[in-house]
Amino acid sequence: MTTLPLCCDPIQFHWPLPQAIPGAVLASCGFDPARLHGDDFARAGIEQSDSLQRSVAKRQAEYLAGRVCAQAALQRLDGRDYVPASGADRAPVWPHDIRGSITHGQGWAAAVVAARSACRGIGLDQERLLDDARAERLAGEILTPAELQRLDRSQIGLVVTLTFSLKESLFKTLYPLTLQRFYFEHAELLEWSSEGFARLRLLTDLSSGWRAGCEVQGQFCLTDGHLLSLVSV
Incomplete structure (x- = not known):
């Protein structure tokens, strides 16, 4: 033990x-x-x-x-x-x-x-929820142009934290499978729900099995001002 x-x-x-x-x-x-x-x-x-x-x-x-x-x-x-x-x-x-x-x-x-x-792969990430002011400052570094266009600024703290965390979980899932590093601009959060489910898409080729356009499911939960996300394939 x-x-x-x-x-x-x-x-x-x-x-x-x-x-x-x-x-x-x-x-x-x-x-x-x-x-x-x-x-x-x-x-x-x-x-x-x-x-x-x-x-x-x-x-x-x-x-x-x-x-x-x-x-x-x-x-x-x-x-x-x-x-x-x-x-x-x-x-x-x-x-x-x-x-x-x-x-x-x-x-x-x-x-x-x-x-x-x-x-085949699994990634877990935990983040403290960003306040709105910090989320506004970081949005341009974490979100793609398409994500910025869809951004609901009434929930900016949640959305930027969620996007950051899910992309971290996606990286932890796919890096051991491809041994290729990728960054925030190389994946896109397509949608998420209040029930804790999300869908992401790769925007770059990582390997023959993981090319731009591949979509992956994710999930998340909120507890005590923290967000926990998981991606598995």
Whole structure:
């Protein structure tokens, strides 16, 4: 079983999003960098790289909480004891037969995992809702011209946060499959509903299987001023 570092709250297994992904497990926990203890990495059995040792408490606690969630989710999925390391591209390194994603920020972390046989790719992202003023400043960087044209400014904080988060989840889903980086201008949020469902479209070619025009379904939920989004294929 996972031994929790002192900076982390107990793990929760739940599915806050509107539609479950068959065979997927989502684990989450709260964390507090102020509770970070010097032996927390050793306590959890998680390797601490040189760069992590030099980083601030916030970064260390985020990393720990995300990896603890990933380890717990994998244990719940199939009983294996595995902590994903970070690759040269800083993405989590999952077992070859697993698809997974980690997100963390603002004192909360989560990981979702699924067997490769059940899911080709999966991405999870959590963001704090932007206020309207900041959303207005960032809209031009995150939204495509078509998205800007459709933008409902009465909900600008929600829409810009949602677009940002879904594109992050889309990247986390497709990068392990294509090994091609892409950015906000390379995907478009076509529609979303108050029930928590969304549809995105690629605007660039990433591989022979993922070309411009491909559409992907996403989902999201709102809790306590935070937005959680997930994309799976």
